[in-house]
Amino acid sequence: EVQLVESGGGLVQPGRSLKLSCAASGFTFSNYDMAWVRQAPTKGLEWVASISTGGGNTYYRDSVKGRFTISRDNAKSTLYLQMDSLRSEDTATYYCARRTNLDAWGQGASVTVSS
């Protein structure tokens, strides 16, 4: 069974950093592109970043470019999202998802940016 389990969320002050992890199991992680998608409270879905199978290609939405870094450790079957210089507008549930088609999603990690 495909499983994606996010961790690392929490309450953080504006300007501080947080690192999310997504542990994958049930499939060969290194064979799949991965992505982070977020959802602000009561809002819709918003793509954040994607990474290729080997990690050599990464893509970001403009509002997080230069602040967020997506990475992966294929040996550990784990996806990461390093979030720096956090802003209140980054408050959301962050989902990791598999493939370009986002065919599997984690349960989400809640990130609240507030003083």
Added chain:
Amino acid sequence: DIVMTQGALPNPVPSGESASITCQSSKSLLHSNGKTYLNWYLQRPGQSPQLLIYWMSTRASGVSDRFSGSGSGTDFTLKISSVEAEDVGVYYCQQFLEYPRTFGGGTKLELK
């Protein structure tokens, strides 16, 4: 960025009736390879989203055949035949032709 615009449903939808959700893209999602880069997702209340349809019209694994996707390069429809209680939630279309990937604003389906 490609803008995705979704239509609303005349909620609530009577159980057993069909429902059609529309989605429009600001740019054609039809690639030169003949594939249309459009996905549909359902997010049930309190749950993570799940993939329903990819390449505009291909059902994802395990998805009921009551769900069907169709459209052209810029106008798309997700049809749900014989709506059931488990279909309640918010439906999203999403383009994956270009970065940034973009979603529609969502269409809520409520059951009568």
